[in-house]
Amino acid sequence: MDQLRSTRVWGAINAAAGGVDVPSLRHAVIACSESLSAAGAGLALTRPRGGLEPLLATGADIRELEELQFTLGQGPGVDAKTSGVPESATDLVAADAGRRWSAFAPAAVERGMRGVFAFPVGAGAAGLGVLTVYRQQPGPLHTGQWLDALVFADAVFVLALDHRLGVSVDLHEVIDAAFTARRAEVHQAAGRLAAQQSISVADALARLRAHAYSTGTTLHRVAVAVMAGQLWLESDDGYVALSDLDGTDVEQDGNEQEEEE
Amino acid sequence: MSASDRRVREVFIELTDTLVDDFDIIEYLDRLAVRCGELLGVSACGILLVDHHGVLNLVAASTDQARLVELTQLQNSEGPCLDAFMTGRPVQRADLNDDDPRWPTFTAAAVEAGFSSVQALPMRLRDVVLGAVNLFSDRAGPLDDDTIALGQAMADAATVGIIHQRAVARHEEVTQQLQSALNSRILIEQAKGYLTHSLGVDVDEAFAELRAYARRNNRRLTDVADDVVQGRLMLRPAPESPAD
Numbered sequence: 001m002d003q004l005r006s007t008r009v010w011g012a013i014n015a016a017a018g019g020v021d022v023p024s025l026r027h028a029v030i031a032c033s034e035s036l037s038a039a040g041a042g043l044a045l046t047r048p049r050g051g052l053e054p055l056l057a058t059g060a061d062i063r064e065l066e067e068l069q070f071t072l073g074q075g076p077g078v079d080a081k082t083s084g085v086p087e088s089a090t091d092l093v094a095a096d097a098g099r100r101w102s103a104f105a106p107a108a109v110e111r112g113m114r115g116v117f118a119f120p121v122g123a124g125a126a127g128l129g130v131l132t133v134y135r136q137q138p139g140p141l142h143t144g145q146w147l148d149a150l151v152f153a154d155a156v157f158v159l160a161l162d163h164r165l166g167v168s169v170d171l172h173e174v175i176d177a178a179f180t181a182r183r184a185e186v187h188q189a190a191g192r193l194a195a196q197q198s199i200s201v202a203d204a205l206a207r208l209r210a211h212a213y214s215t216g217t218t219l220h221r222v223a224v225a226v227m228a229g230q231l232w233l234e235s236d237d238g239y240v241a242l243s244d245l246d247g248t249d250v251e252q253d254g255n256e257q258e259e260e261e
Numbered sequence: 262m263s264a265s266d267r268r269v270r271e272v273f274i275e276l277t278d279t280l281v282d283d284f285d286i287i288e289y290l291d292r293l294a295v296r297c298g299e300l301l302g303v304s305a306c307g308i309l310l311v312d313h314h315g316v317l318n319l320v321a322a323s324t325d326q327a328r329l330v331e332l333t334q335l336q337n338s339e340g341p342c343l344d345a346f347m348t349g350r351p352v353q354r355a356d357l358n359d360d361d362p363r364w365p366t367f368t369a370a371a372v373e374a375g376f377s378s379v380q381a382l383p384m385r386l387r388d389v390v391l392g393a394v395n396l397f398s399d400r401a402g403p404l405d406d407d408t409i410a411l412g413q414a415m416a417d418a419a420t421v422g423i424i425h426q427r428a429v430a431r432h433e434e435v436t437q438q439l440q441s442a443l444n445s446r447i448l449i450e451q452a453k454g455y456l457t458h459s460l461g462v463d464v465d466e467a468f469a470e471l472r473a474y475a476r477r478n479n480r481r482l483t484d485v486a487d488d489v490v491q492g493r494l495m496l497r498p499a500p501e502s503p504a505d
Binding site for chain 2: 005006084085086088123124125126140141143146147150151154184187188189190191192193194195196198200201227
């Protein structure tokens with residue numbers, strides 16, 4: 001279990017936040033850029049009706065490139081949004097990059113960029129956006145950098161979910177919830193809540209997290225209670241617990257029972 | 262060995278035929294789990310793949326019992342699949358009722374589910390281990406060498422199939438395919454949860470409905486799952502398998 005990588009990534013985000021503030025999306029994007037020795041990084045979020053909208057960039061040049069990608073509908077970020085998997089250009093002056101992104105590639109080279117690496121921010125149907133890293137030197141990311149970038153994209157995902165509901169909690173709680181965010185029950189519960197409330201899966205995930213924070217419960221426990229029909233989360237943060245969350249029939253996080261219903 | 266050469270050949274062709282437009286990773290992994298059971302003469306099979314956190318994720322299981330035992334293994338960070346993944350070597354436990362002290366929680370869950378022996382095989386791509394296949398049997402006793410060799414060949418063929426690897430895949434291509442498989446699994450879980458509410462069924466029935474719809478309409482499971490959770494498709498219980 002490589003929790004070291006997550007710990008390191010969250011540590012870098014915390015350091016970018018100055019160690020005092022609650023880390024924000026901006027801190028995560030800055031930390032990602034720095035730890036990948038990049039020229040900069042940008043975060044674009046999915047628009048309600050599709051398409052991407054630049055939200056954050058580490059500098060004016062990066063913002064320009066982000067806007068250019070989404071205006072042209074070209075570039076690794078656009079491709080990552082479409083495919084749902086990481087997309088990259090390891091050398092923008094190479095012929096294949098020029099063919100793939102005929103307008104974007106030369107524009108990025110003109111601004112001194114040679115490598116672009118784009119990572120989807122999301123989980124399943126909850127695609128929130130794309131994190132894009134720009135480098136001045138050509139060449140691939142090495143294995144550890146790839147994995148770091150994916151963990152950064154996960155961190156950006158949970159921060160973006162919390163950002164949606166204006167939730168602001170301390171780093172330890174965010175990290176706790178991030179570790180379990182990929183568990184099957186959490187995603188089942190998000191799907192169930194989406195159906196119950198006629199909301200998007202992303203909003204459902206954000207609500208599950210907010211509820212976990214506000215009640216001091218683990219995300220996994222909240223998910224298990226939702227799936228067992230013991231917890232009904234209403235809109236605007238109100239909730240109805242059908243049975244006490246501290247009751248004995250809800251499994252403690254870490255126990256062996258899983259997905260019984 | 263329990264399978265005819267002809268059947269083995271058919272399955273290997275099936276496992277390597279992944280470069281097609283309508284390739285559906287979840288269907289593929291489910292089929293692999295079922296084929297392992299069939300060809301290797303075991304009761305059940307579970308498949309786990311590693312994510313970028315270095316954590317194994319359950320991506321397919323041939324039976325509900327196998328799924329529960331696999332989840333026990335993952336939650337408690339102990340079991341043969343984890344050992345096979347960490348070491349890159351096959352791990353065997355010929356009798357789960359012996360006094361071997363390894364994996365106490367996993368063993369209890371496996372015995373409770375009716376299994377008597379277990380074998381775990383690493384899923385290897387050259388020198389990298391991407392996951393593991395767990396084989397459960399309701400009979401005690403070791404699997405013979407031929408069966409283990411066939412199982413390992415299936416696991417390796419499936420790894421190549423998952424990665425869509427024609428020749429030498431670059432690391433980022435491997436990452437892309439793994440991410441795609443793991444993300445598809447998350448999407449399926451979301452759709453299962455959605456259907457537990459809209460159809461009023463449990464998660465296993467929800468998955469069965471999802472799959473039945475995809476097969477009836479000749480569509481990819483992940484596409485159907487996406488339509489369901491985005492509210493574009495309302496599933497009704499299949500007429501031939503009424504929900505109860």
